[in-house]
Amino acid sequence: MAPDVKHQKWWGWGIEGIPSFNYANKPAFAPFVREHIGLDLDTAPVVPHPDFAELDVPQPRISDDDLAAVRGIVGDDNAVTDDEIRIIHWAGRSVRDLIRTRAGDFTRVPDVIAYPGSDEEVQALLAAAVERDWVVIPFGGGTSISGSLNAEDDEQRTVVTVDMGRMNKLLDVDEHSGLARVQAGILGPDLDAALEARGLTMGHVPDSFTYSTLGGWAATRSSGMQSDKYGDIADMVRGLRMARPDGMVTLRDLPSTSSGPSVREMILGSEGRLGIITDVTIQVSPLPEHREVIAYMFPTWDVALRCMHDIARSEVHPTFARISDAAETGFSLATQKAPTSAIKKVSAFGQEKLWDFLRLRGWDTDAMCLSYVCYEGSPKRIAEDKKAVKELVGRHGGIVLGSGPGALYDQKKFDTPYLRDFLLDRGTVGDVSETAAPWSKLAEVHRRVREEAQEAFDRIGRQGFVMCHMSHSYHSGACLYFTFAFTLGDEDKALADYDEVKSSIQQAFMDAGSTLSHHHGVGTEHKPWMAQDLSPAGVDLMKGLFREADPAGNLNPGKVIDVEKR
């Protein structure tokens, strides 16, 4: 039916058969959800996804001649018009995508999915797209939550989605330079395994890691949870090749260059608007000698933020350093598993005693903030760094919780999208919006987003919840990552209500001086804020780039910014 490429299931996150989020063993979860968004898990009706057979999938709109052209380029087996494959590729995994997919509310489904096997085939597809006036949408793992993968609703032309999954090889390793050349369609775990076999790591671990691809990371300016040490994807990409309708862009593998405006940085974040990235040369490092994640607790968010700033200004170089605000800390504690062994019972008992102790010391345990710091390197350096951080934490009135919760963090780090599906099954939206801002603006961004989200919940008349963590530290600032949830009311109003909340948060980012997204890209979801973020004259520069690179709008049109065709 389709080539041997790993696809997510059509209706949600991950592959079929992986158990969804389970709360039976998390006794505090149901009460938490009841209290904060008014969802009663005991009584809420579960509305799972429909059977695929029930869906009304639009027929492919492609001429025999065009289909023959696609087949001629990638081979008959690699040009697929099957309905389920087309639906898997029709959208990403945004809340909007999932609500519409589950409702069978398809607008423009791609007409054929092409699975090229080489740079030449990708390039030929793009050349044919210009010649035959197709729309071409590149597809990695399909994890976009920014609407980068959908054809425009009213698209009249043939839509060819190019799934890069067959181009998934590690091509070359230059161990001395710490560089690896890898095909764009490789999935996170496959890349990790290939590098680990050589004692290497890329260190790039976005939440989407399990199902996202290297090419997707580059095309959307991804950043992983270990960016403090390993950098954002823009730091890691040292060279690349991108297919264009008239040839290949080939950028040398360079640590740095002053060859004019950065073409590399034009391609990063271009989301298919300039062409399709076929391979990327990334920075790789030897696997760390040792790794430890230590948890800390702070009495308040403001104090925790100041401590993170002090760590960023210190001589300690953590792999990551993050804090959850009070709301997210409460949520984290509510998703702890019930103790199943005697030792764990003692530990849980100890935790309650600790909270009692902190209250005695004057803490408001509803205000306290959980933090994780990750250390990698030699045992000696880790010991020194832990000591330095412990001192800073203590100076700010925080306490060290130790490595137990840290190990838990590493286990749970990829679970969030499953929780989102679980909530959607119960008529509840759980979604995320993240941003970056200078250190001096973080408190205000946090305050304002929570306030604007609350006002949006009030306007739509739903009880809502918003929580946040700070992660990805830089010299001049950091990322704030917000998660929000509310139960949907009237089904007809679902998307309008969602827009009300999501837009309010995005606008709060703009009003507080932060950016529209730190690492989720633009797509269509964040497009309305581009002119505020980059100024109209800044967007004009980008328009010029896109218009000349793609005069007839064949390359993933409608994403990032709108460009009037010639």
Add this chain to the structure above:
Amino acid sequence: MAPDVKHQKWWGWGIEGIPSFNYANKPAFAPFVREHIGLDLDTAPVVPHPDFAELDVPQPRISDDDLAAVRGIVGDDNAVTDDEIRIIHWAGRSVRDLIRTRAGDFTRVPDVIAYPGSDEEVQALLAAAVERDWVVIPFGGGTSISGSLNAEDDEQRTVVTVDMGRMNKLLDVDEHSGLARVQAGILGPDLDAALEARGLTMGHVPDSFTYSTLGGWAATRSSGMQSDKYGDIADMVRGLRMARPDGMVTLRDLPSTSSGPSVREMILGSEGRLGIITDVTIQVSPLPEHREVIAYMFPTWDVALRCMHDIARSEVHPTFARISDAAETGFSLATQKAPTSAIKKVSAFGQEKLWDFLRLRGWDTDAMCLSYVCYEGSPKRIAEDKKAVKELVGRHGGIVLGSGPGALYDQKKFDTPYLRDFLLDRGTVGDVSETAAPWSKLAEVHRRVREEAQEAFDRIGRQGFVMCHMSHSYHSGACLYFTFAFTLGDEDKALADYDEVKSSIQQAFMDAGSTLSHHHGVGTEHKPWMAQDLSPAGVDLMKGLFREADPAGNLNPGKVIDVEKR
């Protein structure tokens, strides 16, 4: 005559009155020069620059109406048509610029120099340029050695050079975020002083520091000698404002963002092709608690390169780490001052004894390589880092020379351009070409450049010298900085001979897989290698950006790449 803006002298580096390079107190210098390029300083005729009055300066070609328009925007006092001011601005300080300027070989001298005092005035100049079809060339300190400042030889339109020297204020400091907003026309020393008064530093120290500006650094992708710690200018620039004919591009101050292709990275390196940068928000850091520069000596270049790689892979984070090859090491030793005190005599005697000792240990002292590593931070961390580096150096068979030569390095670091003028006075070219490449290619780039330069010297029939240092370490590679020199023969052939040598080195960069420049920008000097560096399809993307941003070619045309006008 002109506003109160610091200008370099019209015929060379720096301002009038600063003594040029002096070799009287450097006894080994004259013999070194005689041996390596056949220049006898005792007998070589000194041909200094002509009197300005002797020069035949082309008249301004500007209509009264256009001149009135410029005056109307910046004020009468800030629109200057004086000959010397126009000649100061007609070119940068490349060897080509200096040879032509000293020969009075002017082609297209700007018609008026405008000194705007505000963003609004810069923007109005650009709007007028489009309306009246002027050419506008932005000018910082005039230190470009890449030909970024010259009008095109056959330019028929009115040429307005915009000197940003009046826009030189520190506008705002956000100390908590480590950000400072500064006008683009500020000179290095003025910026340093303004920041130092607040206990801060930018840490950006290019060789041109004394006479170059923040806006120029951003517009050409500058990198300073301390980039290992503080980053290239592209890392430091977090926000900026750029005037365009139809408005201002305003980019928020952000530590990171995923808002599509990076407009920030399109503007960095754009050399006036997209507009004029008016202010920049840069990263600043507290002044380091302590600073030390330690010198080391390695038996050979290959060994030294391997040690630098080991340092880059270690847990030490130096401010810089550089090695001179054997030729540059010989040159450095030849520019040591004669000892003037008893202590220095003992030190010089000790040095000779050290070389004797190394020879006894089997070193070829003609092959040995001098290295400097700079440490900043707490005394404890510096002590640890020095210990770790000492161990690595020892493992590679190198030795620690100590902090004496390191202090010397800090004193001499801005002297090179004066030496260049000194040589040119004696009919001798001294110039530089630098590149960056992955670690695994550095040895080959070094070998190939030396070989190709030697063949070029042979072709032009002159004795030539080439030396190199490695600096600016990154995860995946480093910069190689070559200096070359040869005596000019027939005056008519001077520029052709220079081109032969310089082009051979640039082409060697391309053939060995490195880049056309690590931090000197493109201008016109490096333009011929852009398609090899970025591939033709990569250059096409840049062309599209330029063509849409500047359809009639009013913005510093002819720089970076050639774009056919609409």
